[in-house]
Amino acid sequence: MAGVTHSFEMKTVETTQGLIQLRKDLPSPVGLVPTMGYLHQGHLSLVQQARNECTSVIVTIFVNPTQFGPQEDLRSYPRDIPRDLRLLEECGADLVWTPRVEELYPAEFQTWVDVEKVTQPLEGAMRPGHFRGVTTIVAKLFNAVQPDKAYFGQKDAQQTIVIRRMVMDLNYPIEVVVCPTVRENDGLAMSSRNVYLTPRERASAVVLFKALTAAEEAYNDGVHDADELRAIMSKKIESEPAASLDYVSCADPETLNELSGSVKRSLLSMAVRFGDTRLIDNILIGD
Secondary structure (H helix, E strand, C coil), X not given: CCCXXXXXXXXXXXXXXXXXXXXHCCCCCEXXXXXXXXXXXXXXXXXXXXXXXXXXXXXXXXXXXXXCCCCCCCCCCCCCHHHHHHHHHHHXXXXXXXXXXXXXXCCCXXXXXXXXXXXXXXXXXXXXXXXXXXXXXXXXXXXXXXXXXXXXXXXXXXXXXXXXXXXXXXXXXXXXXXXXXXXXXXCCECCHHHHHCCHHHHHHCCHHHHHHHHHHHHHHCCXXXXXXXXXXXXXXXHCCCCEEEEXXXXXXXXXXXXXXCECCEEXXXXXXXXXXXXXXXXXXXXX
């Protein structure tokens, strides 16, 4: 990346002990980018922002089994560590931690981090146990890495709200930095799961962004009623034959409570299925 200067060649490590040893040599501030690998430009934008703001950058690659439900795609989740490492070296990461499942979830594992209210609606309602897996693994990564800043993408809006709540509630001395969603040229939010889409489904998947922008345009034109905004999004999704709607939401951006009546500020979000692939997207509207 042009303009990046740092004095470390990228190192990789598997064990927690090895990570802790190498972490001692990294000058602060340290930025952490947690990923599940199969990196795309969205992930790399997080690494680049960390690189711009921090002296050292640590990236984790770990497909976390505890955030997948029994019917979800853990086994088939795309993986390509050699490619990921090449991309991270080009981006200027200092250290990449690729822990094994047995290291982070030893036999008889029984301790969990459970954030309550903000995990209940939306993705939490559709995917029971998902956020317990997310918060537990992120807490473990935070404990091992001890970063000054941690970088997450706005595409996973509820996840960022949940992690901010956990950081506040557990007094982590970490700044959570939320970076903008990175999109394809046609508006589809970049996601590792996009590789599952057939060409037909890929063409149809643009409807998520179209639905969000239709609601945003209506809001900017004076349509501020929460039910009307949800209806605009639903109608747009339902106009696409290949799309099957899980939910649309017009919620408070901090509590995630669904709004009613006139909206000043909102997180508009949705989950939509195309065949076996489930995609999420969101935008913030208002002040």
